[in-house]
């Protein structure tokens with residue numbers, strides 16, 4: 001891998017310089033994770049729900065062709081125009097063309113990770129179109145000139161005092177006012193103007209139902225709804241994997257989504273768009289961008305089951321302590337780390353290594369994606385394809401050799417414990433990345449194996 | 461070959477062998493009092509439930525709650541919004557209270573289902589400052605599964621589950637009610 005490229009370890013190191021801030025970030029996300037646990041524990045059928053959701057998604061992947069055609073048919077009959085885009089560029093051009101046809105220069109957009117993936121904002125701004133993100137968190141990072149750092153909580157890395165200062169500069173709020181209630185109402189007034197004056201509104205899609213041709217958009221703020229109901233044109237952008245077979249399946253997914261995301265029983269708004277209102281135009285852009293290819297990979301296709309709840313972010317010890325921007329991709333966290341290498345192996349070769357493989361992500365995932373297994377499999381693919389640094393490759397190969405030769409493994413353990421006790425500076429140095437922001441623990445005198453053998457003999 | 465054909469062809473080639481849909485959802489039995497659970501959940505998510513005996517009680521009660529109200533749109537008697545020429549949703553910008561019917565409520569999550577048939581104008585439940593929903597307590601179901609059973613294959617332009625007032629916690633996870641939509645939500649329950 002080219003070390004001059006953006007790299008998780010280096011970016012995380014930057015984030016880690018401010019220790020109290022890292023602790024705060026860590027705690028805030030853990031708080032969300034705990035809310036998720038509480039919500040999940042209140043549902044006696046939780047595990048059965050996850051299993052059912054997983055099976056429905058498996059069925060979707062195995063029958064995606066027919067579901068897409070069925071969805072397209074029904075959506076068209078409902079009066080919705082359906083577009084198909086193979087690449088981000090094509091997606092952006094389709095959206096731009098629709099906007100141009102209406103001679104519009106300002107548009108509003110609610111949260112859509114797909115448009116982030118496609119770089120839509122940048123593209124449109126290049127064409128002279130102003131895009132206003134209307135989700136409060138997204139508007140905050142947009143004003144700051146940053147991408148979101150979390151798919152559900154875009155500005156989770158911002159402190160309220162900093163947001164107060166940002167609003168003071170951009171919205172003219174009094175300097176020093178950092179009250180969330182006050183700042184939210186300032187944003188409400190500011191964005192209301194944009195809602196009232198935008199003729200085109202873009203939204204994402206949480207679920208698209210093949211059986212009915214409708215699509216569902218979930219928000220808490222109501223920004224998606226306000227945007228599209230005041231606009232003449234609604235453009236909804238979605239990846240082709242967002243299809244579900246039947247309307248009644250929404251019962252399964254909507255019970256899981258918000259509880260997994262924030263611990264709420266459901267988002268405030270779960271809007272089912274089936275037909276445009278009289279006089280309104282409704283468009284759907286179906287985007288591939290590598291998804292159809294990934295579908296052919298037995299090891300990695302499961303990542304397409306993702307419903308973008310963010311639970312794997314909140315639980316991940318690496319994400320919580322390294323921040324979303326250290327992942328340098330639109331979708332960060334554990335799921336981002338298995339999605340990104342498929343899009344660009346060289347640029348994202350570092351991401352599958354940004355994990356402890358603890359498996360917590362897999363345990364919370366509402367659609368049961370084997371996230372940590374995929375992280376591990378990506379590491380192997382990346383090493384095989386020469387996308388890791390020589391140092392990492394050498395240590396991985398040595399580990400493999402060591403792990404397959406047990407007597408050597410036992411000896412090296414004895415050696416390692418001796419070194420850590422007698423020559424700690426040999427491991428506690430700047431050449432060992434594990435030593436960064438950490439002290440190496442005191443090594444025990446004995447390995448677990450010899451302790452176990454000894455105690456077994458003692459009949460314990 | 462256009463993108464549509466290209467994508468569909470690639471999907472067809474790459475999709476794995478058919479994996480069957482799971483059998484119909486069979487959840488655990490619900491033993492709780494649905495009305496109580498619904499009232500509790502709506503309260504937890506920042507809304508308010510008020511039980512009344514007849515529709516006639518609602519308007520005076522609402523006016524009592526919001527003495528400062530300047531513009532009420534009441535859709536209970538007629539599905540056409542009063543006091544506005546239909547057509548331009550922007551005309552509802554200054555509505556302080558909108559009152560409309562809810563079709564059914566979900567005890568487990570406090571959501572109320574309604575469609576554009578009850579909304580008058582699609583923008584109303586989102587643009588008004590305070591939203592009042594009216595429904596029968598006999599229309600409360602335990603979970604979303606039963607809700608979708610009721611909704612069935614009914615036809616609508618827009619349908620929505622509405623749960624509590626509009627909210628955000630984007631600033632340091634502090635919950636603020638009234639992000640872009642209504643700042644308050646009340647559900648009047650009829651027997």
Ligand code: SF4
Nearest residue numbers: 306307309310312365
């Ligand atoms: S991978 Fe699973 S836990 Fe992570 S965002 Fe997707 S659905 Fe949620």
